[in-house]
Amino acid sequence: MRVGRGLGESAAVAVLECPPTVATNLTIMGSRVITPFRGKHNHRRCLDDALKAAEQVCAAAGLRLTPLRRQVLELVWHRHTPARAYEILERLKELGHRPAPPTAYRALDFLERAGLIHRIESLNAFVGCADPGARHAGQFFICERCDAIAEISDPSLIDALQGHAERLGFLPRTRTIEVRGVCARCSAEA
Numbered sequence: 001m002r003v004g005r006g007l008g009e010s011a012a013v014a015v016l017e018c019p020p021t022v023a024t025n026l027t028i029m030g031s032r033v034i035t036p037f038r039g040k041h042n043h044r045r046c047l048d049d050a051l052k053a054a055e056q057v058c059a060a061a062g063l064r065l066t067p068l069r070r071q072v073l074e075l076v077w078h079r080h081t082p083a084r085a086y087e088i089l090e091r092l093k094e095l096g097h098r099p100a101p102p103t104a105y106r107a108l109d110f111l112e113r114a115g116l117i118h119r120i121e122s123l124n125a126f127v128g129c130a131d132p133g134a135r136h137a138g139q140f141f142i143c144e145r146c147d148a149i150a151e152i153s154d155p156s157l158i159d160a161l162q163g164h165a166e167r168l169g170f171l172p173r174t175r176t177i178e179v180r181g182v183c184a185r186c187s188a189e190a
């Protein structure tokens with residue numbers, strides 16, 4: 001696999017400077033951190049884990065992870081920050097692929113429906129999910145200064161929203177929660 005080299009930034013991919021890890025795999029009453037704010041770490045491992053999980057999820061669901069879909073998934077996972085569709089298209093061009101934009105958008109759509117990536121609506125961007133095997137609505141903390149993003153999963157938040165929606169007679173189409181603010185590292189730097 002030539003993930004880093006393929007992107008022409010193997011060093012940048014291997015070690016990322018990100019906000020410090022606060023907690024990993026923290027579990028409180030079914031709530032857990034799926035992706036914490038990460039400190040310096042071997043991002044190659046994140047990529048390898050994501051690709052392995054994607055292969056397992058696709059095999060279990062009878063879905064085809066075509067070379068283009070796999071490449072787009074790698075590009076979304078390039079960093080722990082949301083990737084815009086046009087950035088993915090630019091990177092694909094740099095890598096010598098020239099898919100028509102609709103083809104790339106369809107690949108993103110496939111990855112999202114397979115649960116391998118989440119769409120961050122407020123940014124019209126995508127982020128990889130570190131736990132694609134367990135279907136869930138994304139719950140995110142997004143740093144407005146450095147773009148870092150953390151994902152949690154807390155069923156009680158879903159239950160609370162569902163309860164309010166029912167009382168209001170509202171049929172929710174989305175259940176994604178996006179909380180914007182400042183990560184620990186950025187607030188320490190301020």
Ligand SMILES: [Zn+2]
Nearest residue numbers: 042043046080
């Ligand atoms: Zn990483």
Ligand SMILES: [Zn+2]
Nearest residue numbers: 129130131138
């Ligand atoms: Zn997720």
Ligand SMILES: [Zn+2]
Nearest residue numbers: 143146183186
């Ligand atoms: Zn930040």
